[in-house]
Amino acid sequence: xxxxxxTPRLSxxxxxxxxxxxxxxxxxxxxxxxxxxxxxxxxxxxxxRWAPLGDPLEIELRGYRLSLRKLDxxxxxxxxx
Amino acid sequence: xxxxxxxxxxxxxxxxxxVALIGNPNxxxxxxxxxxxxxRQKIANYPGVTVEKKIGVFMTQHxxxxxxxxxxxxxxxxxxxxxxxxxxxVLLGVLPDTPRPDRVVCVVDAANLERNLYLASQVIELGLPxxxxxxxxxxxxxxxxTIDVAELSRRIGVPVIPCSAKTRAGLAExxxxxxxPADSSPDWKVPVPPLVDQSLEMIRxxxxxxxxxxFAQIRAILILLLSDERADRLVVDLGWEHMLHRFRTARASLxxxxxxxxxxxxxxxxxxxxxxxxxxxxxxxxxxDAKTSFTDRxxxxxxxxxxxxxxxxxxxxxxxxxxxxxxxxxxDGIKWLFGQAGEWMKTAMPPGDLQSLxxxxxxxxxxxxxVFLPQILILFLFIGLxxxxxxxxxxxxxxxxxxxxxxxxxxxFIPLLSSYACAIPGIMATxxxxxxxxxxxxxxxxxxxxxxxxLPVYGLMIATLFPTDDVPAWQKAGLLMGMxxxxxxxAFAFAWxxxxxxxxxxxxxxxxxxxxxxxxxxxxVMQGMLDRARAFIRRAGTIILGLSILLxxxxxxxxxxxxxxEDHLAQSFAGRMGKFIEPALVPLGLNWKIxxxxxxxxxxxxxxxxxxxVVYSVGGADDKAEAGTDSVRKALLADKWPxxxxxxxxxxxxxxxxxFVFSMQCIATLAVVRRETNTWRWPVFLFFYMTGxxxxxxxxxxxxxxxxxx
Numbered sequence: 120x121x122x123x124x125x126t127p128r129l130s131x132x133x134x135x136x137x138x139x140x141x142x143x144x145x146x147x148x149x150x151x152x153x154x155x156x157x158x159x160x161x162x163x164x165x166x167x168r169w170a171p172l173g174d175p176l177e178i179e180l181r182g183y184r185l186s187l188r189k190l191d192x193x194x195x196x197x198x199x200x
Numbered sequence: 201x202x203x204x205x206x207x208x209x210x211x212x213x214x215x216x217x218x219v220a221l222i223g224n225p226n227x228x229x230x231x232x233x234x235x236x237x238x239x240r241q242k243i244a245n246y247p248g249v250t251v252e253k254k255i256g257v258f259m260t261q262h263x264x265x266x267x268x269x270x271x272x273x274x275x276x277x278x279x280x281x282x283x284x285x286x287x288x289x290v291l292l293g294v295l296p297d298t299p300r301p302d303r304v305v306c307v308v309d310a311a312n313l314e315r316n317l318y319l320a321s322q323v324i325e326l327g328l329p330x331x332x333x334x335x336x337x338x339x340x341x342x343x344x345x346t347i348d349v350a351e352l353s354r355r356i357g358v359p360v361i362p363c364s365a366k367t368r369a370g371l372a373e374x375x376x377x378x379x380x381p382a383d384s385s386p387d388w389k390v391p392v393p394p395l396v397d398q399s400l401e402m403i404r405x406x407x408x409x410x411x412x413x414x415f416a417q418i419r420a421i422l423i424l425l426l427s428d429e430r431a432d433r434l435v436v437d438l439g440w441e442h443m444l445h446r447f448r449t450a451r452a453s454l455x456x457x458x459x460x461x462x463x464x465x466x467x468x469x470x471x472x473x474x475x476x477x478x479x480x481x482x483x484x485x486x487x488x489d490a491k492t493s494f495t496d497r498x499x500x501x502x503x504x505x506x507x508x509x510x511x512x513x514x515x516x517x518x519x520x521x522x523x524x525x526x527x528x529x530x531x532d533g534i535k536w537l538f539g540q541a542g543e544w545m546k547t548a549m550p551p552g553d554l555q556s557l558x559x560x561x562x563x564x565x566x567x568x569x570x571v572f573l574p575q576i577l578i579l580f581l582f583i584g585l586x587x588x589x590x591x592x593x594x595x596x597x598x599x600x601x602x603x604x605x606x607x608x609x610x611x612x613f614i615p616l617l618s619s620y621a622c623a624i625p626g627i628m629a630t631x632x633x634x635x636x637x638x639x640x641x642x643x644x645x646x647x648x649x650x651x652x653x654x655l656p657v658y659g660l661m662i663a664t665l666f667p668t669d670d671v672p673a674w675q676k677a678g679l680l681m682g683m684x685x686x687x688x689x690x691a692f693a694f695a696w697x698x699x700x701x702x703x704x705x706x707x708x709x710x711x712x713x714x715x716x717x718x719x720x721x722x723x724x725v726m727q728g729m730l731d732r733a734r735a736f737i738r739r740a741g742t743i744i745l746g747l748s749i750l751l752x753x754x755x756x757x758x759x760x761x762x763x764x765x766e767d768h769l770a771q772s773f774a775g776r777m778g779k780f781i782e783p784a785l786v787p788l789g790l791n792w793k794i795x796x797x798x799x800x801x802x803x804x805x806x807x808x809x810x811x812x813x814v815v816y817s818v819g820g821a822d823d824k825a826e827a828g829t830d831s832v833r834k835a836l837l838a839d840k841w842p843x844x845x846x847x848x849x850x851x852x853x854x855x856x857x858x859x860f861v862f863s864m865q866c867i868a869t870l871a872v873v874r875r876e877t878n879t880w881r882w883p884v885f886l887f888f889y890m891t892g893x894x895x896x897x898x899x900x901x902x903x904x905x906x907x908x909x910x
Contacts, residue, residue, distance in 0.1 A: 170598060171508055172601035175600050184714040187712070191709040191710070
């Protein structure tokens with residue numbers, strides 16, 4: 120399912136680049152907590168880095184840093200800015 | 201501890217006003233709690249769950265005492281774990297022995313305003329008189345941020361007190377605010393789609409009349425109930441059981457008609473927060489860059505693909521070594537002290553049952569518990585420093601990929617590592633894992649990590665396995681490392697199995713906040729160490745003492761009148777049990793004498809060595825077992841089956857070691873698992889599955905080994 124649509128996902132970003140969240144895939148429940156932490160449509164995020172072993176990844180949003188797994192980041196559509 | 205004496209007796213509980221302290225993780229909530237209540241704290245458990253209930257007493261500025269409850273940290277009132285459910289339930293006043301708080305202090309991290317206001321807005325909606333403690337205001341100012349506090353307070357409708365729990369600035373103002381009579385609750389409402397509003401209104405009219413809850417509060421509660429599929433229990437607790445079906449159908453129909461209403465509501469709340477912060481929060485761009493770059497610069501090294509690992513391994517190695525070596529000095533001191541106490545008792549009391557009970561049962565039992573304290577204190581010193589500095593989240597970030605391979609969380613790593621020293625502090629360290637199933641899986645496999653109590657057993661068996669001393673040291677060391685590796689791999693295998701069977705659950709995404717680095721607070725670290733030590737002594741101590749006395753009785757009774765300790769032990773209940781279980785042991789190549797050792801080892805693994813020493817009547821064994829490894833080894837090697845075959849062949853030594861790698865032989869661990877899971881079900885399961893697996897594994901190993909001619 121991931122990456123067969125043209126919309127880039129959060130996991131496609133390069134370290135240091137920024138993007139705006141534009142949509143979510145998959146079920147509501149697993150990603151609810153991410154939304155409650157401020158990762159909602161319209162939020163500006165900065166991709167910081169991958170963990171040394173390639174997963175999870177670290178982003179910055181609303182002035183703080185958050186880590187999530189690639190699997191979940193693949194469900195989040197973004198528009199690079 | 202002065203804390204032990206403060207008695208929050210039931211009578212007083214109802215008289216004192218109750219203030220609930222709530223906030224995001226990393227908002228400095230615990231530091232504020234410690235600063236306000238000092239050492240006047242008490243830790244209990246909420247009924248039915250393993251969530252810690254922290255209560256303290258503090259003084260308002262007018263010198264009146266009030267109770268403060270430190271609620272588990274959460275990002276939202278829609279709970280994802282039992283801890284978070286407790287926070288919500290206390291605010292709603294539905295927990296049986298916790299009164300609904302009279303006021304709420306919501307801790308908001310000034311340097312992370314938007315996200316912290318999400319929870320604050322949910323709390324304010326519930327209608328309890330709320331004060332916002334705008335914590336870490338100094339950090340925000342260092343960042344160059346300015347916050348118009350008066351305007352913020354006006355816009356959200358509750359008092360906002362800027363403060364810094366760490367430097368204690370603003371605490372007097374907070375106490376003054378708590379002395380004032382509570383304001384009426386503001387009319388803050390999160391916007392919801394019209395269809396949801398209609399649904400809320402219909403349900404509201406069907407509810408039984410409630411004089412305690414205002415219109416806005418009921419609306420907020422109903423939104424919580426409709427947006428959480430797992431809120432059925434809360435409906436019952438609120439006394440609306442007859443409407444369960446009503447809630448379920450409303451939930452389903454809303455999701456069908458407006459599939460995204462919950463996401464939209466979360467988004468709308470953030471939009472509203474954005475409006476509130478507009479003009480109130482001014483970020484100082486330049487200073488913020490400088491600040492970010494400190495955490496950035498640190499992370500560039502600490503999460504670096506090469507340096508990151510080196511530093512991580514160094515810190516872990518240092519922690520592990522300290523638990524292993526540094527703790528030895530106080531541990532030896534404690535052993536010596538209890539040894540002296542036992543000796544003194546023997547001279548002070550006439551010999552007899554009572555003397556033996558006190559010296560061999562009580563003093564040894566209590567000593568066996570206290571001896572773990574140095575390890576627990578050192579481990580929690582490290583954990584406290586790592587957590588409070590912000591590094592712990594990075595360790596979980598680095599290790600998550602490894603742990604997720606078997607379905608665990610990055611945070612499971614530290615507890616498992618600690619278990620190499622002792623499973624007890626390791627299991628106590630699982631509290632940092634929020635997801636209850638991950639936490640339980642970690643607890644259930646932690647005892648497979650070879651702890652320091654297995655070392656004396658490995659040592660004796662390796663010595664017996666290589667009777668001559670011309671074997672190169674690397675072979676012995678290699679065998680020892682093999683035992684550690686065997687336990688570790690088995691732990692991972694069982695974690696993998698449990699996460700796919702009995703502990704399978706909804707996959708929760710990893711949501712890990714990486715807070716900015718900061719200097720750890722001595723006070724918070726010390727408080728954490730004290731809390732753990734106290735919890736361990738009080739809860740585990742009672743159970744361990746009881747079981748130690750039981751094992752003492754098994755070895756002491758019935759009285760035989762013989763002078764030789766080995767004869768007495770052979771005829772005691774423990775000896776009879778050893779003979780009774782011998783038929784089960786023979787297929788493993790073991791005889792009844794080893795059986796007695798295994799029964800003794802049920803108290804604690806290292807007891808195996810001293811028990812075996814007594815059984816094989818190695819002169820004056822008992823506590824001098826270490827000095828006598830050589831004589832014990834000789835005695836073991838001299839043991840023969842009735843047909844003249846030696847008992848301790850190399851294969852048997854290996855079988856015993858494998859049994860010790862896998863078997864659950866530590867009542868202290870079981871007691872701690874009982875405490876941490878709040879039920880006997882898990883420790884009983886832990887005991888049977890590990891011991892059963894140990895038996896089968898040893899049986900297969902010995903039988904295959906015999907067939908192969910060893």
